[in-house]
Amino acid sequence: MSSFRRIDRPSPNHGPRTEGTRVDLLILHYTGMPSAAHALERLCDPAAQVSAHYTVDEDGTIYAHVPEDRRAWHAGRSNWRGAEDVNSRSIGIEIVNPGHEFGYRPFPPAQMAAVAELCLDIVKRHGIAPADVLGHSDVAPARKEDPGELFDWPGLAAQGVGLWPTPSQADDGAFDDAEISTLLGRYGYDTAEPRSLLAFQRHFHPNGLTGTPDAETVRRLRALLRLTGR
Numbered sequence: 001m002s003s004f005r006r007i008d009r010p011s012p013n014h015g016p017r018t019e020g021t022r023v024d025l026l027i028l029h030y031t032g033m034p035s036a037a038h039a040l041e042r043l044c045d046p047a048a049q050v051s052a053h054y055t056v057d058e059d060g061t062i063y064a065h066v067p068e069d070r071r072a073w074h075a076g077r078s079n080w081r082g083a084e085d086v087n088s089r090s091i092g093i094e095i096v097n098p099g100h101e102f103g104y105r106p107f108p109p110a111q112m113a114a115v116a117e118l119c120l121d122i123v124k125r126h127g128i129a130p131a132d133v134l135g136h137s138d139v140a141p142a143r144k145e146d147p148g149e150l151f152d153w154p155g156l157a158a159q160g161v162g163l164w165p166t167p168s169q170a171d172d173g174a175f176d177d178a179e180i181s182t183l184l185g186r187y188g189y190d191t192a193e194p195r196s197l198l199a200f201q202r203h204f205h206p207n208g209l210t211g212t213p214d215a216e217t218v219r220r221l222r223a224l225l226r227l228t229g230r
């Protein structure tokens, strides 16, 4: 049973999933608006043409907008493992935070606890692989930065949601640039997009957010590939 308040706040912004697709991705966002009220209003406004399945407020309240069997409109133009209709294949969760535009700040513990509980339930019910729990920036690196470098991915991974890399001591981090692109592509990133490396760092090496390759980034990427067999 959920320990967090759940409120139905239906959005009209959804459609059928493409036939033959199965939900195999979980995409996490931040709302990127000045307040939760602004975000909830926009996600339910037919004129805005955007939505998500859920929004998690800073106090841990979970708003349900779109039934999970419907295609919510959260990812936009995206790509993961070569597939472009991310909305048809995913559940989308908006997490209230003003974002880089309106005063990016840490996600409070109550909010992260609710996110963890909601995500754990979703990945279990749909059989979503840990490596396919992603940020919006992972699937749209040219356009998006959310949920951003302050998001507690390692904390979620410790609770069984997503992955966090533990690099091998034996890996000296030596690399060449062509290899990095190949490895990013093997993991799922769009290698046609140069900002994929930055997106990888934002998710998996937030203290090394440079957009340029370095030994620690490569060690973490290799660790994830070993862990997942990709």
Ligand SMILES: [Zn+2]
Pocket (backbone or CB within 6 Å): 028, 029, 030, 074, 136, 144, 146
């Ligand atoms: Zn987003």
